[in-house]
Amino acid sequence: MASITKFILLSLTLCVLHLNFCHGQNAVKAGYWFPDSGIALSDIDSKLFTHLFCAFADLDPQSNKVTISSSNAGPFSQFTKTVQLKNPSVKTLLSIGGGNSNRADFASMASQSSSRKSFIDSSINLARANNFHGLDLDWEYPQSASEMKNLGSLLDEWRAAVATEAKNSGKPQLILTAAVSFASKVDGLYQYPIPSVSRSLDWINLMAYDFYAPDRPSTSTRCHAALKDPSGQASGSSGIADWEKAGVGAKKLVLGIPFYGYAWRLVNANNHGILAPANGAAGPDNGVERYQDIRTFVAQTPGAVVVYNSTYVCNYCYAGTTWIGYDDNQTVSTKVSYAKQNGLLGYFAWHIGADDNLALSRQASQAWGA
Ligand SMILES: *[C@@H]1O[C@H](CO)[C@@H](O)[C@H](O)[C@H]1NC(C)=O
Ligand SMILES: *[C@@H]1O[C@H](CO)[C@@H](O)[C@H](O)[C@H]1NC(C)=O
Numbered sequence: 458m459a460s461i462t463k464f465i466l467l468s469l470t471l472c473v474l475h476l477n478f479c480h481g482q483n484a485v486k487a488g489y490w491f492p493d494s495g496i497a498l499s500d501i502d503s504k505l506f507t508h509l510f511c512a513f514a515d516l517d518p519q520s521n522k523v524t525i526s527s528s529n530a531g532p533f534s535q536f537t538k539t540v541q542l543k544n545p546s547v548k549t550l551l552s553i554g555g556g557n558s559n560r561a562d563f564a565s566m567a568s569q570s571s572s573r574k575s576f577i578d579s580s581i582n583l584a585r586a587n588n589f590h591g592l593d594l595d596w597e598y599p600q601s602a603s604e605m606k607n608l609g610s611l612l613d614e615w616r617a618a619v620a621t622e623a624k625n626s627g628k629p630q631l632i633l634t635a636a637v638s639f640a641s642k643v644d645g646l647y648q649y650p651i652p653s654v655s656r657s658l659d660w661i662n663l664m665a666y667d668f669y670a671p672d673r674p675s676t677s678t679r680c681h682a683a684l685k686d687p688s689g690q691a692s693g694s695s696g697i698a699d700w701e702k703a704g705v706g707a708k709k710l711v712l713g714i715p716f717y718g719y720a721w722r723l724v725n726a727n728n729h730g731i732l733a734p735a736n737g738a739a740g741p742d743n744g745v746e747r748y749q750d751i752r753t754f755v756a757q758t759p760g761a762v763v764v765y766n767s768t769y770v771c772n773y774c775y776a777g778t779t780w781i782g783y784d785d786n787q788t789v790s791t792k793v794s795y796a797k798q799n800g801l802l803g804y805f806a807w808h809i810g811a812d813d814n815l816a817l818s819r820q821a822s823q824a825w826g827a
Pocket of ligand 1: 730731732766767768769
């Protein structure tokens with residue numbers, strides 16, 4: 458009896474280990490990092506994360522190969538080794554593209570099977586050569602039904618290629634993810650290729666932020682990344698519900714949390730709520746402010762007030778005619794708890810370097826729990 462029990466226990470244990478190892482993750486507590494973003498790699502407390510994204514590798518429009526610029530080559534090659542010093546089990550992904558890349562180059566690459574193959578093969582080679590555990594596609598954004606169809610082919614071929622590579626190399630399969638619009642249709646028009654997303658990606662990162670900025674609308678203050686919106690307009694929760702309705706399971710969804718906000722200029726210093734009259738940005742770059750700079754602003758400005766609005770799940774602060782909508786501790790905790798309670802795979806932050814001495818990263822990790 459003892460040996461049979463032992464055998465069954467051993468099989469169960471192996472099965473559980475195998476499942477954890479081969480079929481995705483239990484939880485994703487992630488963040489993006491890029492060089493010169495405000496924090497040195499060695500200063501990231503990687504115990505606060507399960508996955509770290511290194512941004513960005515580029516798409517060469519001539520060769521359709523993924524490349525790393527010469528200035529990034531050093532830090533990217535050290536990325537995995539450095540972050541694993543404090544947490545040997547943290548996994549790393551090389552992120553490709555990003556908001557400043559040329560979306561037309563991605564559309565062109567994805568349109569032909571030969572150029573898709575160049576992209577796929579070079580991405581796998583780069584990931585292995587630089588010791589990453591996975592790859593992340595940040596194509597912002599496909600802009601037509603045919604581009605979405607081509608994206609589906611790309612994802613399915615990418616998955617087949619990493620499966621073959623793992624079989625041949627004996628290494629664990631590379632993780633494949635993509636950063637996507639907060640809802641399942643870009644601009645409410647172009648539907649992501651849902652079956653390919655579901656079967657070929659380990660998960661998707663929902664960019665649930667930038668719903669508003671001081672240039673849209675310029676005439677009233679808004680939370681740019683509210684979890685909820687009573688008027689039914691763009692929000693994190695509406696995006697999650699939309700992806701699920703489109704057919705992507707909650708366990709494929711990772712909720713994006715911005716470590717930055719936007720500063721509007723109030724028309725009247727005494728009218729300072731959400732949807733208060735405004736006239737554009739307070740400050741350069743359309744009013745974008747890192748969390749650490751918002752904390753400094755609050756600490757150094759006499760009379761500055763921080764408010765948490767639970768209707769929208771959003772913080773804002775104001776002083777004089779400056780009004781900043783952003784994610785502070787309470788917003789971050791509430792979003793992370795919401796993600797967990799709704800069965801999502803996890804959350805990610807854009808971006809770790811905008812945090813204030815890792816305060817939000819710590820808050821998020823605690824809110825999710827072990
Ligand atoms: C949040 O802000 C909205 C818009 O200004 C307001 O109507 C609502 O009462 C606020 N919610 C809370 C809980 O204060
Ligand atoms: C946020 O939480 C961290 C610890 O979790 C704490 O050190 C910090 O003071 C908090 N910040 C605010 C603004 O409450």
